Amino acid sequence: SKELKKLISINSGIVSTGYVNETKKSALYINAFGLLSPSLIEGFGIPVLDACCLGLNCFASDCSSHREIENMYDFNKYLKLLPPKSITKWSDIFYDKKLLNMENKVTLMSRLSRYQNFKEILKNDFIFKLNNLISNK
Helix, strand or coil: CHHHHHHHHHCCCCCCCCCCCHHHHHHHHHHCCCEEECCCCCCCCHHHHHHHHHCCCEEEECCHHHHHHHCCCCHHHCEEEECCCCHHHHHHHHHCHHHHCCCCHHHHHHHHHHHHHHHHHHHHHHHHHHHHHHHCC
């Protein structure tokens, strides 16, 4: 983490936000070019899940939780998994034409609509599976 702090301090283009509440997080995601999640270890991967629900380009480590998310719905269209220690592959992201092509207001509205849709899909899927689990006991 000392090396990361050093890189951040000499790079004006990198912002370390610390804790971000849900309102600020939503604004960041809606207006982002993409999400980078190079985690070596990840719980379920909620930031990656949120990005895929929005239709936001996402580059993430190939840990098991991110592989699980990649296999959900159409999320593989938005999620590219990379080995976390491959500096070359991660640096190639910045030459990705999809990422550099910043979206317009139509795309931002599309992200909001997509997120609302997946919020309902995931909630209903969770309730269905929970009811089945309880019913089968």
